[in-house]
Amino acid sequence: MSVYTSFADNRSLISKMVRREIAGRYKGSVLGVFWSLINPVIMLAVYTFVFSFVFNARWSIDSGSKTEFALALFIGLMTHSLFSECINKAPTLIVSNINYVKKVVFPLDIFPWVSMGAAIFHFLISFAVWACMFALVTHSFNWTAIFLPIIFFPLILFTVGLTWILSSLGVYLRDISQVTGVITTVMLFLAPVFYPISALPEQYHIYIYANPLTLIIEQSRDVLMWGVLPDFRALAIATLIALAVAFLGYWWFDKTRRGFADVL
Numbered sequence: 001m002s003v004y005t006s007f008a009d010n011r012s013l014i015s016k017m018v019r020r021e022i023a024g025r026y027k028g029s030v031l032g033v034f035w036s037l038i039n040p041v042i043m044l045a046v047y048t049f050v051f052s053f054v055f056n057a058r059w060s061i062d063s064g065s066k067t068e069f070a071l072a073l074f075i076g077l078m079t080h081s082l083f084s085e086c087i088n089k090a091p092t093l094i095v096s097n098i099n100y101v102k103k104v105v106f107p108l109d110i111f112p113w114v115s116m117g118a119a120i121f122h123f124l125i126s127f128a129v130w131a132c133m134f135a136l137v138t139h140s141f142n143w144t145a146i147f148l149p150i151i152f153f154p155l156i157l158f159t160v161g162l163t164w165i166l167s168s169l170g171v172y173l174r175d176i177s178q179v180t181g182v183i184t185t186v187m188l189f190l191a192p193v194f195y196p197i198s199a200l201p202e203q204y205h206i207y208i209y210a211n212p213l214t215l216i217i218e219q220s221r222d223v224l225m226w227g228v229l230p231d232f233r234a235l236a237i238a239t240l241i242a243l244a245v246a247f248l249g250y251w252w253f254d255k256t257r258r259g260f261a262d263v264l
Helices: 003-008 011-025 032-054 070-091 095-102 107-139 145-172 178-189 200-210 212-226 231-264
Strands: none
Touching: 003 070, 003 107, 003 231, 011 032, 011 107, 011 178, 032 070, 032 107, 070 095, 070 107, 070 145, 070 178, 070 212, 095 231, 107 145, 107 212, 107 231, 145 178, 145 212, 145 231, 200 212, 212 231
């Protein structure tokens, strides 16, 4: 079974488990799934107030907009959140579903897709909040936003591939869950989330672009905020790298899954 068939053959089961994952997160709360909407609304309001009015921050020197910094920052945080939500959960994906490993013939390789599906749901809610805020402030919406799925495609493949590897390693090495938290935090600050990459000396750009989140964040801001076409060549290269990581991740998971039942 390949990376593609892992998803295609089990898409119905993945869809059901994504809905269960989202509902389970807010189980018992009064507002339920509406917290998915309330959280980004509150956070975007806080960012706008703090960075626009308290710190009077500007994303670019010649910018006169007070909310531009908050909108640019929120795009970076949404991207990092999509990645970190999956990666931080990856080491416990198999460990927290022992029943599926021991008692039932179950396609364990779908767990990373389920995790990604829930993360995409929360990303789309946050993006809807961002889009409403952008339209309210600028009274416009850039048509180049239609390229957003193309921009995020390599990040989704890369993250799922990495999740396969980390979920497998998490069965044998419980320390992995501690490591992923540190790594995602480092990647947050080594990506242009809180600052434009142009603010750094040029000699450091190569290190920032080594972070897989950098290209996605920069391209997302281009199409969403500035109305600029994405760099298709860079995205094609990123997609090839992401495909390699996805195939490697699935291969590793498939080779190591035979020992899960013995360890757990």
